[in-house]
Amino acid sequence: MKWIYIAIIVAATTVGEVMQAAGMRRHGEIRDFRPGALRRAVAVLSRNAFVIGSVVAMAVSFFAYLGLLTIADLSFAVPVTAVTYVLETILAKYYLKEHVNWLRWAGATLVICGVALVSM
């Protein structure tokens, strides 16, 4: 059961977070942090298909995460879901077309090794 929860969380989080990044990229930089401007930004974003998709995917991930927390330690549940990290960096390069230079790959590799050690 534990691994079913983890598989759902990893798949839903990866899809959700990449869609979130794509949606926010399309929206552009948020520069104005006054309440009225933020409300307008939320209104615009609620019509952004990528943002809607990402919220749905992350809701699925959230409820699977609630299920996982009932049977697993916090210090296991959080690092193990960091597998999404690897998938998302790859998708950032090939789907979002970000320029992932060697420093980012090196940093990503260190973080993955670190997460693996923490979760062992």
Added chain:
Amino acid sequence: MSSESSRLRVKTWICATVVVLANVFGNFFLKKGMPADLPTPWSYITVLFHPLVALGVFLLILWLMSRMTLLSWADLSYVLPVTAIGYVLVALAGHLLLAEQIPFKRWAGILLIVGGVALVSLGTPPRSHKPESGA
């Protein structure tokens, strides 16, 4: 251009700090308030009204919104490693509160994550794509 990049860097650090803290404390309160099991689908809904779980959910909503704000100008491949420090902090929070020993391997992992975060966040600008229309 240098004042533009330093403006973006300061804004990025402030926003990333909110993202990380909201995530760490959101997860912590969620686990703290979570019962030993959720027997029925309905219990997944009712548990959301437990005060500690509700606080956790509120912080995770704050996390989602601050992360979206950060992603409106920063690359995903930048945001991922910079906010990965949250994995370490949340593991530490769990362990300290459960009064467990943190073995050498876990400290080594923490150091690797911090090294990776430093490499990415100090070595590259937050944004590699051209800015689009601001809002």
